[in-house]
Amino acid sequence: MRAARRTLTAALILGAALPLALLLVWSFSLRWYYPALLPQEFSTRAWEALLAPSGQVSPALRGSTWVAGVTALLATLIALPAARQLARERPLTRAVLGGVILAPLVLPAFAGVMGVQVAFIRLGLADTPAGVVAAHLIPATPYAAVLLTGTFEVYDARFEEVARTLGARRAQVFTRVTLPLLLPGVLVAALLAFLVSWSEYLLTLIVGGGQVSTLPLLLFASAQGGDYALTAALSLVYVLPALLIFTLVAGRLRGWRA
Amino acid sequence: MTRRLAYLPVLLVTVGLFGAGLLLAGVQSLGGLPVTGKADWGVAAYRELFSSRSFWSALGMSAWVAGAGTLIAAALGTLAALALWRLRAGAGLRFLFAWNLPVPHVVAAWVTLLLFSQSGLWSRLAHVPGLSRNPGDFPALVNDPLALGVLLELAWKEVPFVGLAVLAALARFDGRLLEVARSLGASRWTRFWHVVLPGVRPALLSACVLVFAFAFASFEVPYLLGPTSPATLPVLAYRAFTDADLAARQEAMALSVVTAGLAGLVVAAWAFLSLRGRERG
Numbered sequence: 001m002r003a004a005r006r007t008l009t010a011a012l013i014l015g016a017a018l019p020l021a022l023l024l025v026w027s028f029s030l031r032w033y034y035p036a037l038l039p040q041e042f043s044t045r046a047w048e049a050l051l052a053p054s055g056q057v058s059p060a061l062r063g064s065t066w067v068a069g070v071t072a073l074l075a076t077l078i079a080l081p082a083a084r085q086l087a088r089e090r091p092l093t094r095a096v097l098g099g100v101i102l103a104p105l106v107l108p109a110f111a112g113v114m115g116v117q118v119a120f121i122r123l124g125l126a127d128t129p130a131g132v133v134a135a136h137l138i139p140a141t142p143y144a145a146v147l148l149t150g151t152f153e154v155y156d157a158r159f160e161e162v163a164r165t166l167g168a169r170r171a172q173v174f175t176r177v178t179l180p181l182l183l184p185g186v187l188v189a190a191l192l193a194f195l196v197s198w199s200e201y202l203l204t205l206i207v208g209g210g211q212v213s214t215l216p217l218l219l220f221a222s223a224q225g226g227d228y229a230l231t232a233a234l235s236l237v238y239v240l241p242a243l244l245i246f247t248l249v250a251g252r253l254r255g256w257r258a
Numbered sequence: 259m260t261r262r263l264a265y266l267p268v269l270l271v272t273v274g275l276f277g278a279g280l281l282l283a284g285v286q287s288l289g290g291l292p293v294t295g296k297a298d299w300g301v302a303a304y305r306e307l308f309s310s311r312s313f314w315s316a317l318g319m320s321a322w323v324a325g326a327g328t329l330i331a332a333a334l335g336t337l338a339a340l341a342l343w344r345l346r347a348g349a350g351l352r353f354l355f356a357w358n359l360p361v362p363h364v365v366a367a368w369v370t371l372l373l374f375s376q377s378g379l380w381s382r383l384a385h386v387p388g389l390s391r392n393p394g395d396f397p398a399l400v401n402d403p404l405a406l407g408v409l410l411e412l413a414w415k416e417v418p419f420v421g422l423a424v425l426a427a428l429a430r431f432d433g434r435l436l437e438v439a440r441s442l443g444a445s446r447w448t449r450f451w452h453v454v455l456p457g458v459r460p461a462l463l464s465a466c467v468l469v470f471a472f473a474f475a476s477f478e479v480p481y482l483l484g485p486t487s488p489a490t491l492p493v494l495a496y497r498a499f500t501d502a503d504l505a506a507r508q509e510a511m512a513l514s515v516v517t518a519g520l521a522g523l524v525v526a527a528w529a530f531l532s533l534r535g536r537e538r539g
Binding site for chain 1: 261262263264265267268269270271272273275276277278279280281282283284285286291293341342349351353354355357358359360362363364365366368369371372373379381382383385386392467468471474475477478482492495496499510511514515517518522525
């Protein structure tokens with residue numbers, strides 16, 4: 001049992017660290033030809049190109065952060081009232097409404113986004129960050145709704161009553177009881193909605209038409225261009241915020257994926 | 259009435275935006291709303307699709323990637339969950355196990371390439387003891403005809419997803435049932451098949467449906483790691499969507515509608531079976 005546990009721990013640590021280590025070594029490589037196990041020559045070229053103020057990275061980083069940030073905020077606000085209500089419904093109503101709300105998680109989002117693109121062109125949303133946010137809301141909102149419904153299920157509204165009978169005013173009830181109890185769940189929902197948007201590639205490409213720059217688009221182009229060092233460095237820049245957010249919310253995860 | 263208003267914002271996104279998008283895709287696939295020229299209603303796009311070989315091979319490739327990927331993720335995810343459960347893995351081990359869940363698929367695909375391509379890390383390691391002398395000796399696992407690279411990436415990303423779902427179900431599982439089964443003389447395999455598996459089946463099946471639906475509709479990974487031909491349905495749809503010839507739009511919409519329809523059928527079948535299973539208790 002002990003030995004098995006130790007083997008498992010070692011395997012999991014290796015599995016978690018190996019991809020990042022590989023990306024890190026590749027990002028500093030200048031020449032690394034088969035069959036060398038380590039680069040023949042190291043260089044900081046990729047990182048210098050990445051950090052250069054004139055490069056494409058800072059607009060892509062800004063684009064990704066803006067799109068994911070706004071998507072997370074809107075998805076949470078949109079899902080909040082529905083989740084609160086859904087947690088109180090009878091089983092049948094809940095199954096039907098839940099099914100409609102969660103449908104975009106199992107049906108291909110790209111199909112709907114390709115279809116709606118005609119309307120986006122008419123509305124002036126095509127090729128704009130706002131249009132990309134609208135497309136990202138399709139997968140992000142149902143995620144937020146699932147997570148928030150879970151939060152409201154365990155939330156006991158009787159605490160508010162207790163506070164009121166003890167003489168608390170409405171504003172006090174909200175800031176002292178409701179908010180502290182719900183805030184962690186709401187934050188987790190928002191962070192995971194952020195991650196859903198942060199990971200999105202195809203929807204950004206369809207709606208953004210290449211005009212809205214985000215990190216996955218840049219990464220994809222660089223991977224296809226064959227610059228291994230730059231792609232590795234970009235991968236690290238792209239994956240680290242996701243791992244950081246995951247570390248923050250890991251304790252409260254159930255059934256989530258990017 | 260005001261309670262129902264709470265659903266309005268969410269329904270605007272799922273029905274008003276996504277549902278309308280699917281509907282518009284359907285309208286465009288039937289010749290309505292063309293980008294140029296007049297509407298020309300008809301099922302020509304579908305007739306052409308169903309008579310083209312590239313459609314059927316793409317459907318086969320999508321079904322293979324999603325089906326095999328789901329089976330691999332289900333088998334390995336269940337095994338991993340059982341191992342973690344038996345070893346009473348705490349929060350630390352679970353965290354390590356789940357570590358690659360937030361890794362975006364574009365990055366996971368790129369890492370798969372660095373590891374498994376013919377000049378990748380494993381190929382270089384195989385060169386050390388002389389197992390392979392040059393990149394060509396190493397089996398083609400990336401952009402290969404069987405899409406093994408895609409399956410490797412899917413397994414890497416989805417095993418923890420399935421594993422965590424099963425682990426959550428195991429947390430509610432009464433371990434005494436296993437002791438009873440053992441005292442009645444049930445073999446290891448019997449205990450797994452007749453005692454453990456029924457306990458985790460609903461969680462396992464719903465995780466599998468999500469994995470299948472995701473893999474069936476995924477674009478980046480087959481695009482980067484799959485064979486160029488046959489492509490998968492989403493890759494084919496995207497190529498038609500961005501075709502310089504705007505007439506290909508109609509084909510792209512028909513492909514989207516068919517992909518969404520097939521994914522919907524799988525989900526509906528699962529919902530039906532799980533509801534019936536619940537009724538039977």
